[in-house]
Amino acid sequence: MxxxxxxxxxxxxxxxxxxxxxxxxxxxxxxxxxxxxxxxxxxxxxxxxxxxxxxxxxxxxxxxxxxxxxxxxxxxxxxxxxxxxxxxxxxxxxxxxxxxxxxxxxxxxxxxxxxxxxxxxxxxxxxxxxxxxxxxxxxxxxxxxxxxxxxxxxxxxxxxxxxxxxxxxxxxxxxxxxxxxxxxxxxxxxxxxxxxxxxxxxxxxxxxxxxxxxxxxxxxxxxxxxxxxxxxxxxxxxxxxxxxxxxxxxxxxxxxxxxxxPVRPPRRRSVSSIPYVAVAATDGLLLWVSGESGRTVLVVAAAASLLTAIVAVRQFTALRDNGRLLRRVDQQLTQLNDYQAELQHRATHDGLTGLANRALFEQSANEMLDAGVPLCLAMVDLDDFKTINDRLGHAVGDAFLAAIADRLRTTLRTSDIPARLGGDEFGILLPGLTGDEALALLSRIDEAMSVPLKVAGHQLLARASTGLAEAWPGATAAELLRRADIAMYYAKDNGKAQFAVYDAALERTHEADQKLGAELRHAFDAGQFTLAYQPIVRLPDGLWTGLETLIRWPHPERGFIGPDLFIPIAERTGLIVPLGTWILHTALGQMAAWDAEFGPGVAPRELGVNVSARQLREPGFAGEVREALSFSGVSPDRLVVEVTETAVFDGGVALDTLLEIVKLGVKVALDDFGTGHSSLGLLRTVPANTLKVDKSFVAGIGGASEEAVIATAMIQITDGLHLKAVAEGVETEAQADTLYQLGYRFAQGYHFSRPLPPAEVRSRLTDGELARSTVVRN
Missing domain, CATH: 1.20.1070 (Rhopdopsin 7-helix transmembrane proteins)
Incomplete structure (x- = not known):
C-alpha cells in the first residue's frame, strides 16, 4: 500500500x-x-x-x-x-x-x-x-x-x-x-x-x-x-x-x-450551492426593486420569493436525504467489497496458518511457468507429526503447524511463496533459483527449523523430509508437484530429515514402487501372504526355545518377493497396519493350535512377532494385542514383540505404546541391536527382555577381529543388565562355537534351521525333533 x-x-x-x-x-x-x-x-x-x-x-x-x-x-x-x-x-x-x-x-x-x-x-x-x-x-x-x-x-x-x-x-x-x-x-x-x-x-x-x-x-x-x-x-x-x-x-x-x-480528491457534495445562491441573490434584487414600485408589487414579489424559498428548502431537504441514502449505500457497498475480499482470501488461503492453499499455490506456479520465470518447487513433509497429535492433542498440533508457517515466513525471501497443501505437508515456490541455489536456501531453512519451537508450553523440534524439483521448458504445476512429491518420499524412505532432488532414476524407482504397492494391496485382499517360523535355539545343544514369525509373499508371477522389498512399501502406503494385525492374529492362532495338538511340554515356549514403528504409533495398538491374546488364548508371557531401535529411538507415542504392551505381560526384544541410533541409551528407556545382536557382528566373528570385540562387549552388557542375548545370522558351526565361548547361550540362523512353514514345524514337533535341531549347511 x-x-x-x-x-x-x-x-x-x-x-x-x-x-x-x-x-x-x-x-x-x-x-x-x-x-x-x-x-x-x-x-x-x-x-x-x-x-x-x-x-x-x-x-x-x-x-x-x-x-x-x-x-x-x-x-x-x-x-x-x-x-x-x-x-x-x-x-x-x-x-x-x-x-x-x-x-x-x-x-x-x-x-x-x-x-x-x-x-x-x-x-x-x-x-x-x-x-x-x-x-x-x-x-x-x-x-x-x-x-x-x-x-x-x-x-x-x-x-x-x-x-x-x-x-x-x-x-x-x-x-x-x-x-x-x-x-x-x-x-x-x-x-x-x-x-x-x-x-x-x-x-x-x-x-x-x-x-x-x-x-x-x-x-x-x-x-x-x-x-x-x-x-x-x-x-x-x-x-x-x-x-x-x-x-x-x-x-x-x-x-x-x-x-x-498523492492527490487528495475533493470532497464530494450531494448538493451544489451555486443554484441556491443565485436564486437567493436574484430574489433579494427582486424585493429591492419591488420596494420602489409600490406595496402591491412588493407583496407579490415577497410571496414569489417565499414560495421559491419553500421549494428550495424542500428540494434541498430531499437532496440531503438522497445524499444520506447514497452514503449509506456507499458504506454497504464498501462492506460488501470487504466481505468479497475476505471470501476471496479464505478461498485461496489456509485457515489455520494463513499460508496459500493448494489452489493458489498451483495457480501461482502456473503463472510463473507461463511467464518463463526460473522456478524450483519444494515439498516439505513433517516427520512424525502424528506423534505430536497423539501425545499432546490436536490443539497443540495445530499450534505447531502455525508456528512452522511463521518460521517459514521469516526465513524465506519475500518473492518465495509458502503454502500448506494439506495435513502436515507444505509446499514452497522458489522463483528465480536453480536447483543448487534452491538447495542452499533449503539448507538455511533446515537450520532455522533446528531451533526448537515453543508451542503451548512445549518445546518441540521440527524435522522434515523435503523433495525438490526444478522447472523445465513446458513444465506444468501439476507435474512439478508430482516430481517434488516423488523426491520427498525418497528422502523420507532414506531416513527422514533429508533433502532429495528429483531425477529420472527416482522416477523409475517410484513407478516400480507404485506398481508393487498396487500388487501388494491386491495380494493382501487375495490372501497371498503366508507365515514362516525360524527357530531360536539354545547353545551348544541346539534345543528349540522359541520361534520368530516371518512373513512371506509367494507372488504368482514374480515368485518369492523378500520382506526387505515390500515391507518398506507397506509402511509408506499404510498397508503395514492391517498386514501387521493379520500377522499377529494368525501367528497367535497357530501357536494356540500347536498348544492344543502337542501340549505345553512339546509346543514352542515363546513366539516372536515383528512390529513396525508405524504400528506402534497407531492409536489403540496395545488394545489390538490384548484382543489377539484374548481371542487365541495364548498366555501373554509367551509372546515376544520384536521392535527395531529406530522404531523407539524418539520415544513418544511408540515408547508409550510399548510400555502399555509390557503391562499386559508381553515380552520385548530389541531386534538388529547395534545398528540403530543410540543403542546403549535405549537400554535405560526401553523395557526390553531380549537383545538380538545383528548378524553383521556375527558374520566376521573369530579370533581377535573387531566383530569379536563388539560381540564380547555386548554379551557383557546383557549379562550385567540381566538380559537375554540372541545372536542372529549364525550360518556356520565355527560361528556357533565361537559365540558359545564368548558367553552367548542363544542363537538363530541358517546353521540351525531355515524359516519353516507351519506344516514343517508341525512335522518336526511330531517327529520329536524338538530336543535337537537339524543343522542345515549352505
Missing part, C-alpha cells in the same frame, strides 16, 4: 515574499492617494505590474516541474501567459491614468489595453475547453452552473448599469467592466469544476487558491467602482488585480511542491 505524503503547506519563498510586499505596497499607495493625492496615479499600478510578472515566473516554474502531469503543465503555461497579458493591460491602465485620469477612474480602457485583457480571458477559456473531463456528467453540470452564474450576474449588471444611466451617474461607463466580470466568473467556475473532476492532478489546496483568485478578481475588480467613490486617476484594480495574481502565485507554488505526492 502506498503511504501518503504530508499535504503541502504554505511556504513563503523569496519570490512569494516579494509578491506579498508588492501587494502591501499597492494597498498603501492606494490608501495614501485616495485621502490626498501625493503621488502620480501611475505609481499605484507599478506594484500590480511587478506582482503580475512574479506570477508569470511562478506559473512557468510550475509548468516545468519534473513529474507534473502533461495536461496540468499545459494549464499552468496558459495561466502564465494569461498573467503576462494582464501585466500588459495593467501597463496600459497606468499609461491612461497619466494621460486621461477621468477615463482611468471609470475603468474605460483604450483599444490596446482592452485587447490585452480580452486575449487574457480568451486564453483561459480556450485552455479550459481543451481540458478533458474525467467524470461523466461534469460537462453538463458545468454548462448549467455557468449559465446560472451568467444570468445572475448579468441581471445585477443590467440593473445597476440602468440605474446609473437613469440617475445620470458618471459611472455608466462601467458596463464593459461588468461584462468582463461576468466572463471572469464563468472562467473561475470552469476552472474549479474542471479541477474538481480530477483533471491535471490538482489538489484541494490549489483549488482554494483558484477560488480566492476568482472571487477577488471579479467581485473586487468589477463591482468595487459601483459602491465606492473612486478619486480621479485611481482604480480598484490597483488593489484587487495584484491580490488576484498573488493568489495564483501561491497556487502555483503549492502545485509545484505537491508533485509526486
Amino acid at each position: 502506498t503511504s501518503e505524503r504530508p499535504v503541502a503547506r504554505l511556504r513563503l519563498t523569496p519570490l512569494l515574499a516579494a509578491g506579498a510586499v508588492m501587494q502591501l505596497a499597492a494597498i498603501v499607495l492606494y490608501a495614501v492617494n485616495s485621502a490626498h493625492q501625493r503621488f502620480s496615479p501611475a505609481w499605484g499600478w507599478l506594484p500590480g505590474i511587478a506582482l503580475t510578472l512574479v506570477t508569470v515566473v511562478a506559473c512557468w516554474q510550475t509548468a516545468r516541474t519534473p513529474g507534473l502531469d502533461r495536461v496540468a503543465a499545459r494549464l499552468w503555461r496558459s495561466i502564465g501567459a494569461t498573467a503576462f497579458f494582464v501585466a500588459l493591460g495593467n501597463i496600459g491602465d497606468a499609461r491612461q491614468s497619466v494621460l486621461d485620469p477621468a477615463r482611468a477612474t471609470q475603468q474605460q480602457h483604450d483599444t490596446p489595453t482592452a485587447i490585452c485583457y480580452a486575449i487574457a480571458i480568451g486564453l483561459v477559456i480556450w485552455t479550459l475547453m481543451r481540458l478533458p473531463l474525467d467524470r461523466r456528467g461534469t460537462t453538463a453540470r458545468f454548462l448549467l452552473d455557468a449559465l446560472t452564474i451568467t444570468v445572475t450576474v448579468g441581471v445585477f449588471a443590467w440593473y445597476f448599469t440602468t440605474r446609473a444611466i437613469t440617475s445620470g451617474s458618471s459611472q455608466h461607463t462601467t458596463v464593459p467592466t461588468l461584462m468582463l466580470a461576468v466572463l471572469g466568473l464563468i472562467v473561475a467556475l470552469a476552472m474549479i469544476k474542471v479541477a474538481m473532476s480530477g483533471t491535471g492532478g490538482l489538489e484541494q489546496g490549489v483549488l482554494r487558491w483558484f477560488a480566492g483568485a476568482a472571487a477577488i478578481g471579479t467581485v473586487g475588480g468589477g463591482l468595487f467602482p459601483l459602491f465606492v467613490e473612486v478619486p480621479p486617476g485611481l482604480s480598484g484594480s490597483q488593489i484587487f488585480a495584484p491580490a488576484t495574481m498573488l493568489c495564483l502565485a501561491f497556487a502555483a507554488d503549492r502545485q509545484r511542491r505537491a508533485v509526486g505526492g
Whole structure:
C-alpha cells in the first residue's frame, strides 16, 4: 500500500515574499492617494505590474516541474501567459491614468489595453475547453452552473448599469467592466469544476487558491467602482488585480511542491450551492426593486420569493436525504467489497496458518511457468507429526503447524511463496533459483527449523523430509508437484530429515514402487501372504526355545518377493497396519493350535512377532494385542514383540505404546541391536527382555577381529543388565562355537534351521525333533 505524503503547506519563498510586499505596497499607495493625492496615479499600478510578472515566473516554474502531469503543465503555461497579458493591460491602465485620469477612474480602457485583457480571458477559456473531463456528467453540470452564474450576474449588471444611466451617474461607463466580470466568473467556475473532476492532478489546496483568485478578481475588480467613490486617476484594480495574481502565485507554488505526492480528491457534495445562491441573490434584487414600485408589487414579489424559498428548502431537504441514502449505500457497498475480499482470501488461503492453499499455490506456479520465470518447487513433509497429535492433542498440533508457517515466513525471501497443501505437508515456490541455489536456501531453512519451537508450553523440534524439483521448458504445476512429491518420499524412505532432488532414476524407482504397492494391496485382499517360523535355539545343544514369525509373499508371477522389498512399501502406503494385525492374529492362532495338538511340554515356549514403528504409533495398538491374546488364548508371557531401535529411538507415542504392551505381560526384544541410533541409551528407556545382536557382528566373528570385540562387549552388557542375548545370522558351526565361548547361550540362523512353514514345524514337533535341531549347511 502506498503511504501518503504530508499535504503541502504554505511556504513563503523569496519570490512569494516579494509578491506579498508588492501587494502591501499597492494597498498603501492606494490608501495614501485616495485621502490626498501625493503621488502620480501611475505609481499605484507599478506594484500590480511587478506582482503580475512574479506570477508569470511562478506559473512557468510550475509548468516545468519534473513529474507534473502533461495536461496540468499545459494549464499552468496558459495561466502564465494569461498573467503576462494582464501585466500588459495593467501597463496600459497606468499609461491612461497619466494621460486621461477621468477615463482611468471609470475603468474605460483604450483599444490596446482592452485587447490585452480580452486575449487574457480568451486564453483561459480556450485552455479550459481543451481540458478533458474525467467524470461523466461534469460537462453538463458545468454548462448549467455557468449559465446560472451568467444570468445572475448579468441581471445585477443590467440593473445597476440602468440605474446609473437613469440617475445620470458618471459611472455608466462601467458596463464593459461588468461584462468582463461576468466572463471572469464563468472562467473561475470552469476552472474549479474542471479541477474538481480530477483533471491535471490538482489538489484541494490549489483549488482554494483558484477560488480566492476568482472571487477577488471579479467581485473586487468589477463591482468595487459601483459602491465606492473612486478619486480621479485611481482604480480598484490597483488593489484587487495584484491580490488576484498573488493568489495564483501561491497556487502555483503549492502545485509545484505537491508533485509526486498523492492527490487528495475533493470532497464530494450531494448538493451544489451555486443554484441556491443565485436564486437567493436574484430574489433579494427582486424585493429591492419591488420596494420602489409600490406595496402591491412588493407583496407579490415577497410571496414569489417565499414560495421559491419553500421549494428550495424542500428540494434541498430531499437532496440531503438522497445524499444520506447514497452514503449509506456507499458504506454497504464498501462492506460488501470487504466481505468479497475476505471470501476471496479464505478461498485461496489456509485457515489455520494463513499460508496459500493448494489452489493458489498451483495457480501461482502456473503463472510463473507461463511467464518463463526460473522456478524450483519444494515439498516439505513433517516427520512424525502424528506423534505430536497423539501425545499432546490436536490443539497443540495445530499450534505447531502455525508456528512452522511463521518460521517459514521469516526465513524465506519475500518473492518465495509458502503454502500448506494439506495435513502436515507444505509446499514452497522458489522463483528465480536453480536447483543448487534452491538447495542452499533449503539448507538455511533446515537450520532455522533446528531451533526448537515453543508451542503451548512445549518445546518441540521440527524435522522434515523435503523433495525438490526444478522447472523445465513446458513444465506444468501439476507435474512439478508430482516430481517434488516423488523426491520427498525418497528422502523420507532414506531416513527422514533429508533433502532429495528429483531425477529420472527416482522416477523409475517410484513407478516400480507404485506398481508393487498396487500388487501388494491386491495380494493382501487375495490372501497371498503366508507365515514362516525360524527357530531360536539354545547353545551348544541346539534345543528349540522359541520361534520368530516371518512373513512371506509367494507372488504368482514374480515368485518369492523378500520382506526387505515390500515391507518398506507397506509402511509408506499404510498397508503395514492391517498386514501387521493379520500377522499377529494368525501367528497367535497357530501357536494356540500347536498348544492344543502337542501340549505345553512339546509346543514352542515363546513366539516372536515383528512390529513396525508405524504400528506402534497407531492409536489403540496395545488394545489390538490384548484382543489377539484374548481371542487365541495364548498366555501373554509367551509372546515376544520384536521392535527395531529406530522404531523407539524418539520415544513418544511408540515408547508409550510399548510400555502399555509390557503391562499386559508381553515380552520385548530389541531386534538388529547395534545398528540403530543410540543403542546403549535405549537400554535405560526401553523395557526390553531380549537383545538380538545383528548378524553383521556375527558374520566376521573369530579370533581377535573387531566383530569379536563388539560381540564380547555386548554379551557383557546383557549379562550385567540381566538380559537375554540372541545372536542372529549364525550360518556356520565355527560361528556357533565361537559365540558359545564368548558367553552367548542363544542363537538363530541358517546353521540351525531355515524359516519353516507351519506344516514343517508341525512335522518336526511330531517327529520329536524338538530336543535337537537339524543343522542345515549352505
